[in-house]
Amino acid sequence: MRRAxxxxxxxxxxxxxxxxxxxxxxxxxxxxxxxxxxxxPFNGPSLKWYxxxxxxxxxxxxxxxxxxxxLISSLVSTVLxxxxxxxxxxxxxxxxxxxxxxxxxxxSVSYLIIGMGLLITFTRLGIPKSLFAVGLGHVVINxxxxxAIIYSQMGExxxxxxxAARDLGASDVQVLTLITAPMLWPALFASFFLSxxxxxxxxxxxxxxxxxxxxxxxxxxxxxxxxxxxxxxAIGTVVFAISIVLVAVIELTVFRKRAR
Amino acid sequence: MRGRRLGPxxxxxxxxxxxxxxxxxxxxxxxxxxxxxxxxxALDMTPGFGNYIRFFTTESFFKAIRNSLEVTxxxxxxxxxxxxxxxWILAEKVPVRWQRMALIxxxxxxxxxxxxxxxxxxxxxxxxxxxxxxxxxxxxxNEPVQMANTRFATVLGxxxxxxxxxxxxxxxxxxxxxxxxxRAAADLGANGIQTFIxxxxxxxxxxxxxxxxxxxxxxxxxYITPQILGGSNELLMPQLIMLQILRKPDFPMASALSIIxxxxxxxxxxxxxxxxxxxxx
Numbered sequence: 001m002r003r004a005x006x007x008x009x010x011x012x013x014x015x016x017x018x019x020x021x022x023x024x025x026x027x028x029x030x031x032x033x034x035x036x037x038x039x040x041p042f043n044g045p046s047l048k049w050y051x052x053x054x055x056x057x058x059x060x061x062x063x064x065x066x067x068x069x070x071l072i073s074s075l076v077s078t079v080l081x082x083x084x085x086x087x088x089x090x091x092x093x094x095x096x097x098x099x100x101x102x103x104x105x106x107x108s109v110s111y112l113i114i115g116m117g118l119l120i121t122f123t124r125l126g127i128p129k130s131l132f133a134v135g136l137g138h139v140v141i142n143x144x145x146x147x148a149i150i151y152s153q154m155g156e157x158x159x160x161x162x163x164a165a166r167d168l169g170a171s172d173v174q175v176l177t178l179i180t181a182p183m184l185w186p187a188l189f190a191s192f193f194l195s196x197x198x199x200x201x202x203x204x205x206x207x208x209x210x211x212x213x214x215x216x217x218x219x220x221x222x223x224x225x226x227x228x229x230x231x232x233x234a235i236g237t238v239v240f241a242i243s244i245v246l247v248a249v250i251e252l253t254v255f256r257k258r259a260r
Numbered sequence: 261m262r263g264r265r266l267g268p269x270x271x272x273x274x275x276x277x278x279x280x281x282x283x284x285x286x287x288x289x290x291x292x293x294x295x296x297x298x299x300x301x302a303l304d305m306t307p308g309f310g311n312y313i314r315f316f317t318t319e320s321f322f323k324a325i326r327n328s329l330e331v332t333x334x335x336x337x338x339x340x341x342x343x344x345x346x347x348w349i350l351a352e353k354v355p356v357r358w359q360r361m362a363l364i365x366x367x368x369x370x371x372x373x374x375x376x377x378x379x380x381x382x383x384x385x386x387x388x389x390x391x392x393x394x395x396x397x398x399x400x401x402n403e404p405v406q407m408a409n410t411r412f413a414t415v416l417g418x419x420x421x422x423x424x425x426x427x428x429x430x431x432x433x434x435x436x437x438x439x440x441x442x443r444a445a446a447d448l449g450a451n452g453i454q455t456f457i458x459x460x461x462x463x464x465x466x467x468x469x470x471x472x473x474x475x476x477x478x479x480x481x482x483y484i485t486p487q488i489l490g491g492s493n494e495l496l497m498p499q500l501i502m503l504q505i506l507r508k509p510d511f512p513m514a515s516a517l518s519i520i521x522x523x524x525x526x527x528x529x530x531x532x533x534x535x536x537x538x539x540x541x
Contacts, residue, residue, distance in 0.1 A: 023380035024369045040393035080275045087271030110481020113518045117286030236376035243371035
Protein backbone atom coordinates (compact mmCIF):
# COMPACT_ATOMS: atom_id res chain seq x y z
CA MET A 1 0.00 0.00 0.00
CA ARG A 2 2.71 2.50 1.05
CA ARG A 3 4.88 1.23 -1.77
CA ALA A 4 2.16 1.81 -4.32
CA UNK A 5 1.51 5.37 -3.24
CA UNK A 6 5.24 6.16 -3.26
CA UNK A 7 5.52 4.73 -6.76
CA UNK A 8 2.57 6.84 -7.87
CA UNK A 9 4.21 9.93 -6.35
CA UNK A 10 7.48 9.28 -8.17
CA UNK A 11 5.65 8.65 -11.43
CA UNK A 12 3.62 11.85 -11.07
CA UNK A 13 6.69 13.95 -10.22
CA UNK A 14 8.55 12.56 -13.24
CA UNK A 15 5.55 13.31 -15.45
CA UNK A 16 5.43 16.94 -14.28
CA UNK A 17 9.20 17.31 -14.59
CA UNK A 18 8.86 15.96 -18.13
CA UNK A 19 6.11 18.47 -18.90
CA UNK A 20 8.16 21.33 -17.46
CA UNK A 21 11.40 20.43 -19.24
CA UNK A 22 10.06 19.18 -22.59
CA UNK A 23 9.99 22.54 -24.38
CA UNK A 24 13.32 23.67 -22.93
CA UNK A 25 15.06 20.47 -24.01
CA UNK A 26 13.52 20.60 -27.48
CA UNK A 27 14.60 24.24 -27.72
CA UNK A 28 18.19 23.50 -26.73
CA UNK A 29 18.57 20.33 -28.82
CA UNK A 30 17.34 21.93 -32.03
CA UNK A 31 19.57 24.97 -31.53
CA UNK A 32 22.26 22.54 -32.74
CA UNK A 33 20.22 21.62 -35.82
CA UNK A 34 22.15 21.24 -39.04
CA UNK A 35 19.32 22.08 -41.45
CA UNK A 36 17.05 25.07 -41.84
CA UNK A 37 14.12 24.16 -39.60
CA UNK A 38 14.22 23.23 -35.89
CA UNK A 39 11.98 20.13 -36.09
CA UNK A 40 12.74 16.41 -36.41
CA PRO A 41 14.69 14.75 -37.86
CA PHE A 42 17.66 16.10 -35.98
CA ASN A 43 20.71 16.32 -38.20
CA GLY A 44 23.40 17.95 -36.16
CA PRO A 45 25.16 18.84 -34.11
CA SER A 46 26.09 22.09 -35.72
CA LEU A 47 27.13 25.39 -34.19
CA LYS A 48 26.23 27.43 -37.24
CA TRP A 49 23.11 28.98 -35.66
CA TYR A 50 25.13 30.22 -32.72
CA UNK A 51 27.48 31.72 -35.29
CA UNK A 52 24.48 33.32 -36.97
CA UNK A 53 23.43 34.89 -33.67
CA UNK A 54 26.93 36.16 -32.91
CA UNK A 55 27.26 37.75 -36.33
CA UNK A 56 23.82 39.39 -36.13
CA UNK A 57 24.54 43.03 -35.31
CA UNK A 58 20.89 43.85 -34.54
CA UNK A 59 20.66 40.98 -32.05
CA UNK A 60 23.86 42.03 -30.25
CA UNK A 61 22.72 45.67 -30.14
CA UNK A 62 19.40 44.49 -28.72
CA UNK A 63 21.21 42.54 -25.98
CA UNK A 64 23.16 45.70 -25.12
CA UNK A 65 19.98 47.81 -25.14
CA UNK A 66 18.14 45.34 -22.91
CA UNK A 67 21.01 45.28 -20.44
CA UNK A 68 21.21 49.08 -20.33
CA UNK A 69 17.44 49.53 -19.87
CA UNK A 70 17.34 46.79 -17.22
CA LEU A 71 20.29 48.19 -15.24
CA ILE A 72 19.13 51.80 -15.18
CA SER A 73 15.41 51.16 -14.67
CA SER A 74 16.15 48.66 -11.87
CA LEU A 75 18.49 51.10 -10.17
CA VAL A 76 15.87 53.86 -10.30
CA SER A 77 13.12 51.46 -9.11
CA THR A 78 15.22 50.24 -6.20
CA VAL A 79 16.24 53.73 -5.07
CA LEU A 80 12.71 55.18 -5.33
CA UNK A 81 11.24 52.08 -3.68
CA UNK A 82 13.81 52.20 -0.87
CA UNK A 83 13.23 55.90 -0.16
CA UNK A 84 9.46 55.46 -0.12
CA UNK A 85 9.68 52.36 2.09
CA UNK A 86 11.88 54.31 4.53
CA UNK A 87 9.46 57.25 4.55
CA UNK A 88 6.42 55.08 5.22
CA UNK A 89 8.10 52.76 7.73
CA UNK A 90 9.68 55.50 9.87
CA UNK A 91 7.09 58.26 9.79
CA UNK A 92 3.39 58.54 10.38
CA UNK A 93 2.03 59.75 7.04
CA UNK A 94 -1.48 61.22 6.90
CA UNK A 95 -3.50 59.16 4.41
CA UNK A 96 -0.62 56.67 4.32
CA UNK A 97 -2.82 53.72 3.45
CA UNK A 98 -4.11 55.40 0.28
CA UNK A 99 -0.69 56.63 -0.74
CA UNK A 100 0.83 53.17 -0.28
CA UNK A 101 -2.10 51.84 -2.29
CA UNK A 102 -1.23 54.23 -5.12
CA UNK A 103 2.40 53.10 -5.15
CA UNK A 104 1.55 49.37 -5.33
CA UNK A 105 -1.45 49.83 -7.67
CA UNK A 106 0.50 49.11 -10.90
CA UNK A 107 1.07 45.53 -9.63
CA SER A 108 -2.57 44.69 -10.30
CA VAL A 109 -2.66 46.08 -13.84
CA SER A 110 -1.41 44.04 -16.79
CA TYR A 111 1.73 45.21 -18.59
CA LEU A 112 -0.29 45.56 -21.79
CA ILE A 113 -2.57 48.16 -20.24
CA ILE A 114 0.32 50.05 -18.60
CA GLY A 115 2.13 50.09 -21.94
CA MET A 116 -1.00 51.17 -23.79
CA GLY A 117 -1.58 54.05 -21.35
CA LEU A 118 2.00 55.26 -21.80
CA LEU A 119 1.84 54.89 -25.58
CA ILE A 120 -1.36 56.92 -25.84
CA THR A 121 -0.11 59.58 -23.43
CA PHE A 122 3.29 59.91 -25.10
CA THR A 123 1.65 60.03 -28.53
CA ARG A 124 -0.64 62.87 -27.45
CA LEU A 125 2.25 64.76 -25.90
CA GLY A 126 4.41 64.17 -28.97
CA ILE A 127 7.08 62.25 -27.03
CA PRO A 128 8.75 59.89 -29.55
CA LYS A 129 9.14 56.14 -29.06
CA SER A 130 12.54 55.31 -27.59
CA LEU A 131 14.50 53.10 -25.21
CA PHE A 132 14.16 55.91 -22.67
CA ALA A 133 10.37 55.58 -22.86
CA VAL A 134 10.71 51.82 -22.28
CA GLY A 135 12.88 52.53 -19.23
CA LEU A 136 10.17 54.84 -17.86
CA GLY A 137 7.63 52.05 -18.35
CA HIS A 138 9.83 49.46 -16.66
CA VAL A 139 10.18 51.66 -13.59
CA VAL A 140 6.36 51.80 -13.43
CA ILE A 141 6.13 48.00 -13.24
CA ASN A 142 9.14 47.47 -10.95
CA UNK A 143 8.83 50.33 -8.46
CA UNK A 144 5.83 48.81 -6.63
CA UNK A 145 7.64 45.49 -6.42
CA UNK A 146 10.80 47.07 -4.95
CA UNK A 147 8.72 49.12 -2.55
CA ALA A 148 6.76 46.08 -1.35
CA ILE A 149 9.86 43.92 -0.87
CA ILE A 150 11.90 46.56 0.97
CA TYR A 151 8.96 47.83 3.03
CA SER A 152 8.23 44.30 4.25
CA GLN A 153 11.82 43.99 5.50
CA MET A 154 11.95 47.23 7.50
CA GLY A 155 11.50 45.97 11.04
CA GLU A 156 11.35 47.83 14.34
CA UNK A 157 14.78 46.54 15.39
CA UNK A 158 16.22 48.49 12.46
CA UNK A 159 14.43 51.62 13.67
CA UNK A 160 16.17 51.36 17.05
CA UNK A 161 19.61 51.23 15.46
CA UNK A 162 18.72 54.23 13.31
CA UNK A 163 17.57 56.10 16.43
CA ALA A 164 20.89 55.34 18.08
CA ALA A 165 22.77 56.71 15.06
CA ARG A 166 20.63 59.84 15.09
CA ASP A 167 21.30 60.35 18.82
CA LEU A 168 25.00 60.21 18.02
CA GLY A 169 24.54 63.12 15.63
CA ALA A 170 24.02 61.45 12.24
CA SER A 171 21.91 63.39 9.76
CA ASP A 172 18.99 61.82 7.92
CA VAL A 173 21.09 61.29 4.82
CA GLN A 174 23.90 59.70 6.85
CA VAL A 175 21.44 57.36 8.59
CA LEU A 176 19.97 56.34 5.27
CA THR A 177 23.23 55.67 3.46
CA LEU A 178 25.44 54.44 6.31
CA ILE A 179 22.95 52.58 8.53
CA THR A 180 19.66 51.68 6.84
CA ALA A 181 20.89 50.73 3.38
CA PRO A 182 23.68 48.39 4.61
CA MET A 183 21.26 46.71 7.06
CA LEU A 184 18.73 46.10 4.30
CA TRP A 185 21.30 44.96 1.77
CA PRO A 186 19.66 41.57 1.03
CA ALA A 187 16.27 43.18 0.39
CA LEU A 188 17.83 45.88 -1.79
CA PHE A 189 19.75 43.28 -3.74
CA ALA A 190 16.69 41.04 -4.16
CA SER A 191 14.64 44.03 -5.41
CA PHE A 192 17.31 45.07 -7.85
CA PHE A 193 17.82 41.54 -9.17
CA LEU A 194 14.10 40.82 -9.56
CA SER A 195 13.62 44.13 -11.36
CA UNK A 196 16.54 43.29 -13.63
CA UNK A 197 15.02 39.96 -14.66
CA UNK A 198 11.55 41.45 -15.19
CA UNK A 199 12.88 44.34 -17.23
CA UNK A 200 15.24 42.15 -19.24
CA UNK A 201 12.41 39.77 -20.16
CA UNK A 202 9.64 42.34 -20.64
CA UNK A 203 8.14 42.31 -24.11
CA UNK A 204 4.88 44.19 -24.53
CA UNK A 205 5.86 47.60 -23.10
CA UNK A 206 9.10 47.54 -25.08
CA UNK A 207 7.18 46.48 -28.19
CA UNK A 208 4.71 49.35 -27.84
CA UNK A 209 7.24 52.05 -26.95
CA UNK A 210 10.12 51.42 -29.36
CA UNK A 211 10.45 51.66 -33.10
CA UNK A 212 13.93 51.15 -34.57
CA UNK A 213 16.26 50.71 -31.63
CA UNK A 214 14.76 48.00 -29.51
CA UNK A 215 15.27 45.41 -26.77
CA UNK A 216 16.06 41.70 -26.99
CA UNK A 217 12.53 40.26 -26.47
CA UNK A 218 11.21 42.52 -29.25
CA UNK A 219 14.09 41.52 -31.53
CA UNK A 220 13.36 37.83 -30.84
CA UNK A 221 9.68 38.48 -31.58
CA UNK A 222 10.62 40.00 -34.93
CA UNK A 223 12.77 36.96 -35.67
CA UNK A 224 9.87 34.61 -34.83
CA UNK A 225 7.57 36.43 -37.23
CA UNK A 226 9.54 34.94 -40.13
CA UNK A 227 8.67 31.39 -38.97
CA UNK A 228 10.49 28.59 -37.17
CA UNK A 229 14.25 29.00 -37.27
CA UNK A 230 17.08 27.30 -35.35
CA UNK A 231 18.49 30.78 -34.91
CA UNK A 232 15.63 31.55 -32.53
CA UNK A 233 16.53 28.33 -30.67
CA ALA A 234 20.13 29.44 -30.41
CA ILE A 235 19.38 32.90 -29.01
CA GLY A 236 16.77 31.39 -26.66
CA THR A 237 19.27 28.85 -25.38
CA VAL A 238 21.90 31.55 -24.83
CA VAL A 239 19.43 33.65 -22.80
CA PHE A 240 18.50 30.58 -20.75
CA ALA A 241 22.15 29.74 -20.08
CA ILE A 242 22.92 33.30 -18.94
CA SER A 243 19.92 33.25 -16.58
CA ILE A 244 20.91 29.88 -15.11
CA VAL A 245 24.44 31.10 -14.40
CA LEU A 246 23.06 34.25 -12.75
CA VAL A 247 20.58 32.30 -10.64
CA ALA A 248 23.32 29.87 -9.58
CA VAL A 249 25.65 32.72 -8.61
CA ILE A 250 22.94 34.40 -6.54
CA GLU A 251 21.87 31.15 -4.94
CA LEU A 252 25.48 30.40 -3.96
CA THR A 253 26.41 33.90 -2.74
CA VAL A 254 23.45 35.85 -1.37
CA PHE A 255 21.12 33.17 -0.12
CA ARG A 256 23.76 30.80 1.24
CA LYS A 257 25.23 33.65 3.27
CA ARG A 258 21.87 34.79 4.53
CA ALA A 259 20.90 31.29 5.61
CA ARG A 260 23.93 31.10 7.88
CA MET B 261 23.21 67.28 19.12
CA ARG B 262 20.27 65.48 17.57
CA GLY B 263 20.15 65.50 13.79
CA ARG B 264 17.21 67.45 12.40
CA ARG B 265 14.59 65.11 11.01
CA LEU B 266 13.29 65.76 7.56
CA GLY B 267 9.80 64.30 7.87
CA PRO B 268 8.37 61.71 5.48
CA UNK B 269 7.76 63.80 2.36
CA UNK B 270 11.27 64.05 0.91
CA UNK B 271 11.38 60.24 0.98
CA UNK B 272 7.96 59.31 -0.32
CA UNK B 273 7.41 62.21 -2.72
CA UNK B 274 9.66 60.89 -5.55
CA UNK B 275 7.89 57.52 -5.73
CA UNK B 276 4.46 59.13 -5.44
CA UNK B 277 5.23 61.70 -8.11
CA UNK B 278 6.60 59.00 -10.39
CA UNK B 279 3.54 56.78 -9.99
CA UNK B 280 1.19 59.73 -10.48
CA UNK B 281 3.03 60.95 -13.56
CA UNK B 282 3.61 57.66 -15.39
CA UNK B 283 0.80 55.46 -14.09
CA UNK B 284 -2.16 57.49 -12.83
CA UNK B 285 -2.10 60.24 -15.46
CA UNK B 286 -1.70 57.83 -18.42
CA UNK B 287 -4.64 55.93 -17.00
CA UNK B 288 -6.78 59.08 -16.91
CA UNK B 289 -5.64 59.97 -20.43
CA UNK B 290 -6.63 56.48 -21.58
CA UNK B 291 -10.04 56.80 -19.92
CA UNK B 292 -10.63 60.15 -21.66
CA UNK B 293 -9.41 58.89 -25.04
CA UNK B 294 -11.71 55.85 -24.72
CA UNK B 295 -14.66 58.26 -24.90
CA UNK B 296 -13.54 59.63 -28.26
CA UNK B 297 -14.31 57.88 -31.52
CA UNK B 298 -12.39 57.30 -34.68
CA UNK B 299 -14.48 57.31 -37.84
CA UNK B 300 -12.42 56.66 -40.91
CA UNK B 301 -9.33 58.75 -40.22
CA ALA B 302 -11.18 61.57 -38.45
CA LEU B 303 -10.88 61.72 -34.69
CA ASP B 304 -14.09 62.82 -33.04
CA MET B 305 -13.29 64.23 -29.59
CA THR B 306 -16.89 64.62 -28.43
CA PRO B 307 -17.09 62.40 -25.36
CA GLY B 308 -19.46 59.47 -25.64
CA PHE B 309 -19.76 55.76 -25.01
CA GLY B 310 -19.68 54.81 -28.69
CA ASN B 311 -16.69 52.47 -28.35
CA TYR B 312 -18.19 50.70 -25.35
CA ILE B 313 -21.55 50.31 -27.07
CA ARG B 314 -19.80 49.00 -30.18
CA PHE B 315 -17.93 46.45 -28.04
CA PHE B 316 -21.05 45.07 -26.42
CA THR B 317 -23.08 44.99 -29.62
CA THR B 318 -20.44 43.58 -31.99
CA GLU B 319 -20.39 39.79 -31.78
CA SER B 320 -16.74 39.45 -32.91
CA PHE B 321 -15.61 41.95 -30.25
CA PHE B 322 -17.68 40.62 -27.41
CA LYS B 323 -16.53 37.11 -28.23
CA ALA B 324 -12.96 38.09 -27.29
CA ILE B 325 -13.80 38.70 -23.65
CA ARG B 326 -15.78 35.44 -23.55
CA ASN B 327 -12.83 33.55 -25.05
CA SER B 328 -10.49 35.23 -22.59
CA LEU B 329 -12.62 34.30 -19.59
CA GLU B 330 -13.03 30.71 -20.77
CA VAL B 331 -9.34 30.21 -21.54
CA THR B 332 -8.19 31.88 -18.33
CA UNK B 333 -10.61 29.92 -16.17
CA UNK B 334 -9.46 26.69 -17.83
CA UNK B 335 -5.79 27.66 -17.37
CA UNK B 336 -6.32 28.46 -13.70
CA UNK B 337 -8.10 25.18 -12.98
CA UNK B 338 -5.69 23.01 -14.96
CA UNK B 339 -2.66 24.70 -13.37
CA UNK B 340 -3.92 24.33 -9.79
CA UNK B 341 -4.95 20.70 -10.36
CA UNK B 342 -1.53 19.82 -11.84
CA UNK B 343 0.55 21.88 -9.41
CA UNK B 344 -1.04 20.89 -6.12
CA UNK B 345 -0.01 17.19 -6.16
CA UNK B 346 3.46 18.24 -7.37
CA UNK B 347 3.88 20.70 -4.50
CA TRP B 348 2.58 18.07 -2.09
CA ILE B 349 5.05 15.47 -3.34
CA LEU B 350 7.92 17.96 -3.06
CA ALA B 351 6.90 18.94 0.47
CA GLU B 352 6.04 15.47 1.79
CA LYS B 353 7.72 12.73 -0.22
CA VAL B 354 11.08 14.22 -1.15
CA PRO B 355 13.73 13.98 1.62
CA VAL B 356 14.13 17.40 3.26
CA ARG B 357 17.73 17.95 2.20
CA TRP B 358 16.83 17.39 -1.45
CA GLN B 359 13.73 19.58 -1.40
CA ARG B 360 15.43 22.88 -2.18
CA MET B 361 17.28 21.30 -5.07
CA ALA B 362 14.10 19.65 -6.41
CA LEU B 363 12.23 22.93 -6.15
CA ILE B 364 14.91 24.90 -7.98
CA UNK B 365 14.84 22.22 -10.68
CA UNK B 366 11.04 22.37 -10.91
CA UNK B 367 11.07 26.08 -11.67
CA UNK B 368 14.27 26.20 -13.74
CA UNK B 369 12.55 26.82 -17.11
CA UNK B 370 11.04 29.90 -15.46
CA UNK B 371 14.32 31.58 -16.31
CA UNK B 372 13.97 31.20 -20.05
CA UNK B 373 12.71 34.26 -21.84
CA UNK B 374 8.90 34.35 -21.83
CA UNK B 375 8.68 34.85 -25.59
CA UNK B 376 11.11 31.99 -26.21
CA UNK B 377 9.17 29.66 -23.92
CA UNK B 378 6.02 30.04 -25.99
CA UNK B 379 8.03 29.55 -29.15
CA UNK B 380 9.55 26.36 -27.69
CA UNK B 381 6.05 24.94 -27.23
CA UNK B 382 5.38 25.75 -30.87
CA UNK B 383 8.32 23.49 -31.79
CA UNK B 384 6.74 20.72 -29.72
CA UNK B 385 3.21 21.14 -31.05
CA UNK B 386 3.74 22.19 -34.67
CA UNK B 387 2.48 20.10 -37.58
CA UNK B 388 6.00 18.78 -38.17
CA UNK B 389 6.90 19.23 -34.50
CA UNK B 390 8.26 16.80 -31.95
CA UNK B 391 5.00 15.23 -30.80
CA UNK B 392 3.58 14.65 -34.28
CA UNK B 393 6.94 13.24 -35.46
CA UNK B 394 7.14 10.85 -32.53
CA UNK B 395 3.59 9.62 -32.85
CA UNK B 396 3.93 9.15 -36.60
CA UNK B 397 7.32 7.46 -36.12
CA UNK B 398 5.72 5.03 -33.69
CA UNK B 399 2.98 4.38 -36.22
CA UNK B 400 0.27 5.70 -33.89
CA UNK B 401 -0.67 8.43 -36.33
CA ASN B 402 -0.94 8.42 -40.10
CA GLU B 403 -1.13 12.16 -40.50
CA PRO B 404 -0.23 15.01 -38.15
CA VAL B 405 -2.80 16.32 -35.70
CA GLN B 406 -3.23 20.07 -35.57
CA MET B 407 -2.22 21.25 -32.13
CA ALA B 408 -0.55 24.60 -32.81
CA ASN B 409 -2.87 27.54 -33.43
CA THR B 410 -5.60 26.08 -31.25
CA ARG B 411 -7.05 26.90 -27.87
CA PHE B 412 -5.44 23.70 -26.60
CA ALA B 413 -1.98 25.11 -27.40
CA THR B 414 -2.73 28.39 -25.61
CA VAL B 415 -3.95 26.57 -22.50
CA LEU B 416 -0.96 24.22 -22.54
CA GLY B 417 1.52 27.08 -22.93
CA UNK B 418 -0.08 29.00 -20.07
CA UNK B 419 -0.33 25.90 -17.89
CA UNK B 420 3.40 25.28 -18.35
CA UNK B 421 4.23 28.69 -16.91
CA UNK B 422 1.67 28.65 -14.10
CA UNK B 423 2.29 25.07 -12.96
CA UNK B 424 5.81 26.22 -12.09
CA UNK B 425 4.57 29.35 -10.34
CA UNK B 426 1.85 27.53 -8.40
CA UNK B 427 4.10 24.62 -7.42
CA UNK B 428 6.33 27.20 -5.78
CA UNK B 429 3.55 29.08 -3.94
CA UNK B 430 1.62 25.96 -2.85
CA UNK B 431 4.85 24.32 -1.68
CA UNK B 432 5.59 27.39 0.49
CA UNK B 433 2.06 27.14 1.81
CA UNK B 434 2.34 23.44 2.70
CA UNK B 435 5.68 23.97 4.44
CA UNK B 436 4.17 26.64 6.67
CA UNK B 437 1.63 24.22 8.10
CA UNK B 438 2.52 23.02 11.57
CA UNK B 439 2.94 19.22 11.70
CA UNK B 440 0.78 19.33 14.83
CA UNK B 441 -2.40 19.55 12.73
CA UNK B 442 -1.53 16.28 11.06
CA ARG B 443 -0.64 14.63 14.36
CA ALA B 444 -3.86 15.83 15.95
CA ALA B 445 -5.88 14.46 13.04
CA ALA B 446 -4.05 11.14 13.25
CA ASP B 447 -4.63 11.00 17.03
CA LEU B 448 -8.32 11.49 16.43
CA GLY B 449 -8.28 8.47 14.11
CA ALA B 450 -8.25 10.09 10.68
CA ASN B 451 -6.52 8.20 7.89
CA GLY B 452 -4.29 9.87 5.31
CA ILE B 453 -7.06 10.75 2.88
CA GLN B 454 -9.38 12.07 5.59
CA THR B 455 -6.57 14.20 7.02
CA PHE B 456 -5.91 15.64 3.59
CA ILE B 457 -9.52 16.45 2.75
CA UNK B 458 -10.59 17.76 6.14
CA UNK B 459 -7.37 19.32 7.46
CA UNK B 460 -4.60 19.99 4.91
CA UNK B 461 -6.76 21.11 1.99
CA UNK B 462 -8.89 23.65 3.93
CA UNK B 463 -5.76 25.07 5.59
CA UNK B 464 -4.01 25.59 2.26
CA UNK B 465 -7.11 26.93 0.50
CA UNK B 466 -6.43 30.66 1.10
CA UNK B 467 -2.93 30.21 -0.36
CA UNK B 468 -4.37 28.37 -3.36
CA UNK B 469 -6.86 31.17 -3.91
CA UNK B 470 -4.08 33.75 -3.90
CA UNK B 471 -2.12 31.68 -6.42
CA UNK B 472 -5.21 31.09 -8.55
CA UNK B 473 -6.01 34.80 -8.56
CA UNK B 474 -2.45 35.64 -9.55
CA UNK B 475 -2.70 33.11 -12.38
CA UNK B 476 -6.00 34.59 -13.54
CA UNK B 477 -4.71 38.18 -13.55
CA UNK B 478 -1.42 37.41 -15.28
CA UNK B 479 -3.00 35.09 -17.87
CA UNK B 480 -5.94 37.30 -18.85
CA UNK B 481 -3.65 40.24 -19.61
CA UNK B 482 -1.05 38.33 -21.60
CA TYR B 483 -0.63 38.85 -25.31
CA ILE B 484 2.41 36.66 -26.07
CA THR B 485 1.15 33.14 -25.34
CA PRO B 486 -2.20 33.38 -27.19
CA GLN B 487 -0.57 35.18 -30.10
CA ILE B 488 2.25 32.66 -30.59
CA LEU B 489 0.43 29.45 -29.66
CA GLY B 490 -3.23 30.21 -30.28
CA GLY B 491 -2.73 32.21 -33.43
CA SER B 492 -5.49 34.32 -34.87
CA ASN B 493 -8.18 31.64 -35.23
CA GLU B 494 -9.86 32.88 -32.11
CA LEU B 495 -8.90 36.17 -30.53
CA LEU B 496 -8.42 36.77 -26.83
CA MET B 497 -8.87 40.21 -25.33
CA PRO B 498 -5.17 41.28 -25.40
CA GLN B 499 -4.96 40.21 -29.05
CA LEU B 500 -8.05 42.27 -29.87
CA ILE B 501 -6.52 45.29 -28.11
CA MET B 502 -3.25 44.91 -30.04
CA LEU B 503 -5.17 44.52 -33.31
CA GLN B 504 -6.65 47.99 -32.76
CA ILE B 505 -3.24 49.60 -32.89
CA LEU B 506 -1.38 47.26 -35.25
CA ARG B 507 -3.62 47.55 -38.32
CA LYS B 508 -4.84 51.12 -38.53
CA PRO B 509 -4.21 52.73 -35.15
CA ASP B 510 -7.53 53.22 -33.36
CA PHE B 511 -6.39 54.49 -29.97
CA PRO B 512 -9.90 55.29 -28.69
CA MET B 513 -11.07 51.70 -29.26
CA ALA B 514 -7.83 50.27 -27.85
CA SER B 515 -8.34 52.44 -24.75
CA ALA B 516 -11.95 51.37 -24.32
CA LEU B 517 -10.99 47.68 -24.62
CA SER B 518 -8.15 48.15 -22.10
CA ILE B 519 -10.55 49.78 -19.63
CA ILE B 520 -13.04 46.92 -20.10
CA UNK B 521 -10.30 44.36 -19.45
CA UNK B 522 -9.29 46.25 -16.30
CA UNK B 523 -12.87 46.31 -15.07
CA UNK B 524 -13.18 42.55 -15.61
CA UNK B 525 -10.01 41.97 -13.55
CA UNK B 526 -11.29 44.28 -10.82
CA UNK B 527 -14.57 42.36 -10.65
CA UNK B 528 -12.61 39.12 -10.35
CA UNK B 529 -10.57 40.70 -7.58
CA UNK B 530 -13.64 41.81 -5.65
CA UNK B 531 -15.26 38.39 -6.07
CA UNK B 532 -12.06 36.70 -4.93
CA UNK B 533 -11.49 39.03 -1.96
CA UNK B 534 -15.02 38.51 -0.69
CA UNK B 535 -14.73 34.78 -1.08
CA UNK B 536 -11.44 34.74 0.80
CA UNK B 537 -12.86 36.73 3.68
CA UNK B 538 -15.85 34.45 3.94
CA UNK B 539 -13.55 31.46 4.05
CA UNK B 540 -11.53 32.91 6.91
CA UNK B 541 -14.49 34.01 9.03
